[in-house]
Amino acid sequence: MKVLKDEDVQSRPGLQDWRVLAGRLHATFRSGSMTRGIELVRRIGEVAEELNHHPDVDLRYYRVHVVLTTHAAHGLTERDVSLAGRIGAAAAELGMPAEPGRPRAVEIAVDALDIPAVMPFWKAVLGYRTQVGPGQDEAGAVDLEDPDARAPSVWFQQMELPRPGRGRIHVDIHVPHDEAEARVRAALHAGGHLVSDVYAPSWWVLSDAEGNEACVRTWQGRD
Structure with missing residues (x-):
């Protein structure tokens, strides 16, 4: 297919x-x-x-x-x-209108220096399974998913060096492409800060008042 x-x-x-x-x-x-x-x-x-x-x-x-x-x-x-x-x-x-601005998907990203060392812990504590993508084998996978497809998935991002002063877990919020800028504006109005928009509209990096990060993401620019 x-x-x-x-x-x-x-x-x-x-x-x-x-x-x-x-x-x-x-x-x-x-x-x-x-x-x-x-x-x-x-x-x-x-x-x-x-x-x-x-x-x-x-x-x-x-x-x-x-x-x-x-x-x-x-x-x-x-x-x-x-x-x-x-x-x-x-x-x-049936007369049921769609609400195209309402869907969302949430992922948790974990930055790690040694992904094989930390990934099994998260797999066990969450009761998740490895998500194997096209052309991957399980040994090379960096994504975990809820077997029941209810809770957020978790993915692991390779770090090259430690980053003192920054968190190593952040939340990815996937939103409709035509809702993303409004979501970013709402987050900034609510006291957030723009960390980077260099990759927009694929994703914006935001943080709360204490530096905890979240990314607002869309499908655009990712193929």
């Missing part, structure tokens, strides 16, 4: 309700009630069985969150595009 570029997926006709975040396709639909949300989940299940491609679905009182990826390909494929279109059509038929 061919893995599609993020830009290709985000620009597809019929996917205006969906946003690419951290290599996955996300959508949030406002159901307004649990009963209506269950009906949308039922319709999603029927389509997923028909296409033999199954999303992650999070049912809440007022909303249904849906995440798509092709696990066998380690990325987004035409199967995700087809299923997203069908799910969006089902939500529209």
Whole structure:
């Protein structure tokens, strides 16, 4: 299966309700009630069985969150595009509007001088598993994921030298590309500081008043 570029997926006709975040396709639909949300989940299940491609679905009182990826390909494929279109059509038929600015994905990044020495600890304490990407073997992987796809993933960034005075764990917040600048402005207005925007719009590095860092990230500029 061919893995599609993020830009290709985000620009597809019929996917205006969906946003690419951290290599996955996300959508949030406002159901307004649990009963209506269950009906949308039922319709999603029927389509997923028909296409033999199954999303992650999070049912809440007022909303249904849906995440798509092709696990066998380690990325987004035409199967995700087809299923997203069908799910969006089902939500529209049920009168459930999309909220494309609401999806988000969170990752925790750990800077390490010796990744093989620290990664097993985090894998054990979190109860996570190694995430093996395309062309990788487990020995070379630097990502951990929740087996149930509920909690934030963790990835390890190689440090060359110690960095006194800076934290070595930061949070990555993946947001819709058309919401990123507003999110950065909101963080700065809330007392944050801009550390660097040299890689924007791929990511902005921010910190709180005490220097704890977070990155606001989008799919743009990452292919």
